[in-house]
Amino acid sequence: MTATFTRRAGLALIAALALSQAASAQSAFPDRAITLVIPFAAGGSTDLVGRVVAERMSEQLGQQVIVQNVGGAGGSLGATQVAEADPDGYTILMGTVATHALNPLILSEKPYDPVADFAPVSLLVLVPNVLAVHPDVPATTVQELIDLAKSEPMSYASSGNATPLHLSGELFKSMAGVDITHIPYKGSGPALTDVLGNQVPMIFDNLPSASAHISSGKLRAIGVTTAERSPAFPDVPAIAETLPGYETYSWNALFAPAGTPPEVVDTLAKAAQSAMADPKVAEKMATFSATIVGSGPDELAQHVAAEMTKWKPVVEGANVSME
Structure with missing residues (x-):
């Protein structure tokens, strides 16, 4: 009985130590x-x-x-x-x-x-996205841009097919009732380069990557894609102010x-x-x-x-x- 008891006690002690170590590992x-x-x-x-x-x-x-x-x-x-x-x-x-x-x-x-x-x-x-245009585009508001896109062919750049920025443009097309052509690029950098050079008139981009060009006047911000204005650019309206419910x-x-x-x-x-x-x-x-x-x-x-x-x-x- 003594040997059996000792063996059981030993097994119980081992089990208790294992549980203690497991709990310690979790808590650590x-x-x-x-x-x-x-x-x-x-x-x-x-x-x-x-x-x-x-x-x-x-x-x-x-x-x-x-x-x-x-x-x-x-x-x-x-x-x-x-x-x-x-x-x-x-x-x-x-x-x-x-x-x-x-x-x-x-x-x-x-x-x-x-x-x-x-x-x-x-x-x-x-992180907000932004709809921006080259300064030569004769539109300064979302509504003016919509009217322009309904009157003549327009295209927009993004950082690539199936990206959030591409789909921000597709949602805009759907809600605004405009037929603008998507021009995909391999990243935001080359997309911005062509918009800055006016090869493409407009772009959907992350606000952080476009912000320096907006601040310098090389791009004109038309609207941010969040439901409310961005504190970083309080003078830039939200697209939702013109297209209620638009938000990306x-x-x-x-x-x-x-x-x-x-x-x-x-x-x-x-x-x-x-x-x-x-x-x-x-x-x-x-x-x-x-x-x-x-x-x-x-x-x-x-x-x-x-x-x-x-x-x-x-x-x-x-x-x-x-x-």
């Missing part, structure tokens, strides 16, 4: 560096936001958050990498409207499910792989929210014309569902698809 998250996958090349607005957030979250979590740029396929390569990563919180994604609303609707082969394959963490910021924007949000423990998601969300509440981060985001949200996981899940609902008829109406 993170105990090593976290990789934040940016699904686009360095230098874009998503990369800029991601690096600011990663730096501040590193301070909050006591472990380095390392940025890894994984560009390609409109953000799908990086998103797929995170969807297939271990669900332990050590690999997370800077998701966007492209990765979690447009690509799942546009791609003929779906490399991931934007809902089933991810655990929402936090909606960080909203880029956004950045954190996602973990599906199956990540709730307590780990909660730790990441609190670190992200704390980062977005930092005055220095707010000041930096203002230079990107970004509006801070800093939501929790539930709010981000609702946001993704609403974005997919909004964009589905636009994608179908524009007959946009990608291999």
